Amino acid sequence: MARILAVINRKGGVGKTTCAVNMAVCLAAAGKKVLLMDMDPQGNATTTLGVRKDRGLGTVYHLLLGSKNFAAVVMEIYPPLFHFIMADADLVGAEIELVGYENRERHLQKAIDPHRSHYDFIILDCPPSLGLLTVNALVACDGVVVPLQCEFFSIEGFVQTRDTILRINRNFAKAITVDGIIFNMFDGSEAKQNFIQEFKDRLDQPASTWIVHYDSQVNIAPSHLKPGVCFNPWGEAAKQFQEIALDLIRANRGIQ
Numbered sequence: 001m002a003r004i005l006a007v008i009n010r011k012g013g014v015g016k017t018t019c020a021v022n023m024a025v026c027l028a029a030a031g032k033k034v035l036l037m038d039m040d041p042q043g044n045a046t047t048t049l050g051v052r053k054d055r056g057l058g059t060v061y062h063l064l065l066g067s068k069n070f071a072a073v074v075m076e077i078y079p080p081l082f083h084f085i086m087a088d089a090d091l092v093g094a095e096i097e098l099v100g101y102e103n104r105e106r107h108l109q110k111a112i113d114p115h116r117s118h119y120d121f122i123i124l125d126c127p128p129s130l131g132l133l134t135v136n137a138l139v140a141c142d143g144v145v146v147p148l149q150c151e152f153f154s155i156e157g158f159v160q161t162r163d164t165i166l167r168i169n170r171n172f173a174k175a176i177t178v179d180g181i182i183f184n185m186f187d188g189s190e191a192k193q194n195f196i197q198e199f200k201d202r203l204d205q206p207a208s209t210w211i212v213h214y215d216s217q218v219n220i221a222p223s224h225l226k227p228g229v230c231f232n233p234w235g236e237a238a239k240q241f242q243e244i245a246l247d248l249i250r251a252n253r254g255i256q
Ligand SMILES: Nc1ncnc2c1ncn2[C@@H]1O[C@H](COP(=O)(O)OP(=O)(O)OP(=O)(O)O)[C@@H](O)[C@H]1O
Pocket: 011, 012, 013, 014, 015, 016, 017, 018, 019, 040, 042, 044, 126, 127, 128, 184, 185, 186, 212, 213, 214, 215, 216, 217, 218, 219, 220, 222, 237
């Protein structure tokens, strides 16, 4: 049974897409069956994987609105281990159209639950907002991974994200856990090391924490339509993403 992980942070540009894509690739490279879903109308995960948005392919939008079924939207990027469901700007419409539907927060859950047994991990790359798309991702997930940058505003973003999770747990009778926090784009400076230590000291619940270094090759990888771990496989960040994937696998073994 897949563990469904939403990669989430209310703050934009902290590395949600980078972490979601690279974690998913590393999980597949470690032999796990992975489904990555681009839940963001910006479609950054879609671009990073080199998937063209102008081909009229089935997307998360069709899946959420029920106009196409799972088989019609899932694509095999690296068969049989790595499946993907793309997004494009149409997904903005889903936020508005879903409002008129019954159980609008449960559409994603309903669409992916029957396929859980085909995967070891389902990774959801969330947009930087807490609208209906993110709520659908949270209602569908078992746990979250929160990437953040080592700076003051991250604390606010983390607290808002955590409060949203608590609200979803209460209102939807769920028990979403924070599976991990990624201190992303770390530069090794003393200030950032201090930030990380203080952040960890203030965590009220235990969660895995990981560091991913800033890597200029990871930064430019999407412009080459490649995930960072494929573009610069020997870099520090690639090693760290592999380590995160292995930790997630170990933790999941414990849960099952
Ligand atoms: N470890 C890293 N090293 C270098 N660059 C990085 C790293 N992580 C992310 N980036 C870069 O930072 C920028 C923002 O990353 P990304 O798009 O993954 O963030 P995001 O949280 O998904 O953004 P959004 O909120 O818009 O969805 C991108 O240009 C990405 O290439």
